[in-house]
Amino acid sequence: MKSLYLIFQVYLAFAKKSFQRRMQYRVANLAGLTTNFFFLLVHVFVYTAFYAARTAPQPLDLDEIITYFVLCQVSFMLMPFWGTHSEVTSAIKDGSVALQLTKPVDFQTYWFADECGRACYYLLMRGLPTFLISILFFKVAIPQQLTVLTTFTVSMMLAIFMSNAITIAIFSSGFWTLDTTGISGMSYSIITLFSGMLVPIALWPEWLAHLARWLPFEGLIDIPFSIYLGKITGVEVWIAMGKQMGWTLFFVGLGRFLLTRGFSRLVIQGG
Amino acid sequence: MHHLSLYLHFVKLRIQSQMEYRLSFVFDVFAQASISVIDFFMIALLFNRFKELAGWSLWEVGFLYGMIGICFALAEMFGRGFDVFQRNIARGDFDRVLIRPLGTFFQVFSHEFLLRRFGRIAQALVVLLIANSQLIIPWSFAKVGYLLISLVSGTCFFIGLFVIGATSCFWTVQSIEIINIFTNGGVFMGSYPFSIYRWWFRHFFTFIVPLACVNYFPSLFLLGKVETLGISPVGAQLAPLAGFLFLGVTVLFWRWGVLHYQSTGF
Numbered sequence: 001m002k003s004l005y006l007i008f009q010v011y012l013a014f015a016k017k018s019f020q021r022r023m024q025y026r027v028a029n030l031a032g033l034t035t036n037f038f039f040l041l042v043h044v045f046v047y048t049a050f051y052a053a054r055t056a057p058q059p060l061d062l063d064e065i066i067t068y069f070v071l072c073q074v075s076f077m078l079m080p081f082w083g084t085h086s087e088v089t090s091a092i093k094d095g096s097v098a099l100q101l102t103k104p105v106d107f108q109t110y111w112f113a114d115e116c117g118r119a120c121y122y123l124l125m126r127g128l129p130t131f132l133i134s135i136l137f138f139k140v141a142i143p144q145q146l147t148v149l150t151t152f153t154v155s156m157m158l159a160i161f162m163s164n165a166i167t168i169a170i171f172s173s174g175f176w177t178l179d180t181t182g183i184s185g186m187s188y189s190i191i192t193l194f195s196g197m198l199v200p201i202a203l204w205p206e207w208l209a210h211l212a213r214w215l216p217f218e219g220l221i222d223i224p225f226s227i228y229l230g231k232i233t234g235v236e237v238w239i240a241m242g243k244q245m246g247w248t249l250f251f252v253g254l255g256r257f258l259l260t261r262g263f264s265r266l267v268i269q270g271g
Numbered sequence: 272m273h274h275l276s277l278y279l280h281f282v283k284l285r286i287q288s289q290m291e292y293r294l295s296f297v298f299d300v301f302a303q304a305s306i307s308v309i310d311f312f313m314i315a316l317l318f319n320r321f322k323e324l325a326g327w328s329l330w331e332v333g334f335l336y337g338m339i340g341i342c343f344a345l346a347e348m349f350g351r352g353f354d355v356f357q358r359n360i361a362r363g364d365f366d367r368v369l370i371r372p373l374g375t376f377f378q379v380f381s382h383e384f385l386l387r388r389f390g391r392i393a394q395a396l397v398v399l400l401i402a403n404s405q406l407i408i409p410w411s412f413a414k415v416g417y418l419l420i421s422l423v424s425g426t427c428f429f430i431g432l433f434v435i436g437a438t439s440c441f442w443t444v445q446s447i448e449i450i451n452i453f454t455n456g457g458v459f460m461g462s463y464p465f466s467i468y469r470w471w472f473r474h475f476f477t478f479i480v481p482l483a484c485v486n487y488f489p490s491l492f493l494l495g496k497v498e499t500l501g502i503s504p505v506g507a508q509l510a511p512l513a514g515f516l517f518l519g520v521t522v523l524f525w526r527w528g529v530l531h532y533q534s535t536g537f
Contacts, residue, residue, distance in 0.1 A: 031449040038452045041472075042460050049467035050321040058320075182298025189305040198313040203320055
């Protein structure tokens with residue numbers, strides 16, 4: 001038990017370091033915050049205009065849509081496609097990953113811890129301010145029931161874990177391609193689409209929504225935010241969270257497999 | 272002439288170096304195209320549900336989208352040097368630029384050429400062509416010329432934004448992420464008719480950052496919507512000039528910024 005605690009301490013330290021490293025860029029964060037808010041504003045303009053012409057009831061009303069996009073901007077930086085900017089990815093590219101591999105830590109867990117630190121940073125320094133500012137400017141729904149709040153919190157945490165697992169699975173491809181901009185762009189388009197970040201899945205035509213339900217990415221955005229809006233209730237909440245958990249385990253496994261393969265053919269870049 | 276042949280030589284070198292990571296290159300061309308395919312697909316989904324947006328049909332919006340997409344991708348292709356300029360500042364590489372017997376603007380401009388953006392250009396062009404086939408636009412030589420000038424103007428506009436971002440690095444070292452609002456955000460905003468935005472938002476993006484001038488007003492003119500909105504036709508026809516003007520102003524800003532450069536090198 002003692003040793004398990006010690007191991008945990010090691011990875012916690014990695015996560016903390018990752019958090020602190022990002023704390024240095026305060027001005028950049030402020031700029032990012034402005035960007036998040038700007039995109040939110042344009043989304044609000046666009047949807048307000050779309051809804052203005054339409055009187056038939058929609059699966060989500062305008063206020064719910066606005067809340068949904070506020071939450072999207074809150075978690076935008078937590079999405080998996082930011083992996084190109086991570087230290088680990090650039091370490092793979094420039095070869096300094098060799099140093100990390102000589103350490104007596106599990107590489108995937110280390111990477112996961114690093115991503116957790118990143119997620120905490122963006123949740124606190126980017127997500128929270130975005131949310132607070134949005135409350136001032138828009139009608140943001142806040143769930144009143146304790147059960148909704150707790151299930152949302154759990155689902156959101158699962159979404160973050162899943163995002164980290166996907167990041168590792170995607171960017172371990174750096175061992176093969178070195179330059180990860182291509183794969184990162186590809187994952188960007190697939191994930192922004194099927195997570196429901198561009199248009200909430202509730203507004204999609206039936207056949208496409210059906211496809212999205214079979215893919216993992218709704219677990220990043222659509223599941224937690226639908227729980228938040230009270231669109232998923234009762235037993236369905238558990239099914240949805242079970243999906244998130246299952247896919248997270250799948251991506252952890254995939255990441256482990258790819259990393260093992262990657263190490264076995266690893267040629268260190270640079271000198 | 273000397274500059275042109277030098278530029279072409281640099282471009283050749285850049286293309287060769289990008290071909291080094293071939294797998295990633297292929298991925299990226301597809302990725303770029305897929306990002307914009309999906310962007311437009313989402314707009315189409317919304318139109319499928321809501322039918323119209325402030326009196327604009329899907330393919331009229333597609334025309335806006337295609338124009339802005341082409342401009343941005345061209346700007347990324349040619350203006351990449353300014354887009355990634357912060358690297359040069361952070362490493363102190365700009366010192367080397369200063370001692371060479373060529374203008375700084377030209378050197379940074381010719382430093383990068385992002386071939387892989389052709390995927391995105393092609394996709395935006397396809398949307399523009401489909402939109403054109405779905406709409407009835409009475410084309411004439413003058414109108415085709417006007418469209419081409421508008422596209423070049425839009426490209427200049429986005430390159431101008433990259434130049435502002437690069438110039439700010441002389442003070443901040445790190446590139447300011449805020450310029451993304453105008454570049455990526457500009458593409459996003461420019462894909463929708465400006466009439467849906469609030470007046471202060473519209474005016475800012477017409478008179479200060481002239482985004483509306485490079486695709487919204489030209490589209491109004493080409494789609495024959497000018498009269499219905501009570502905007503002066505002459506104004507809409509002259510609007511693309513703003514893109515060139517904008518780039519000119521940013522070049523002046525660049526020159527002034529270079530004077531404030533302090534090396535971060537050793």
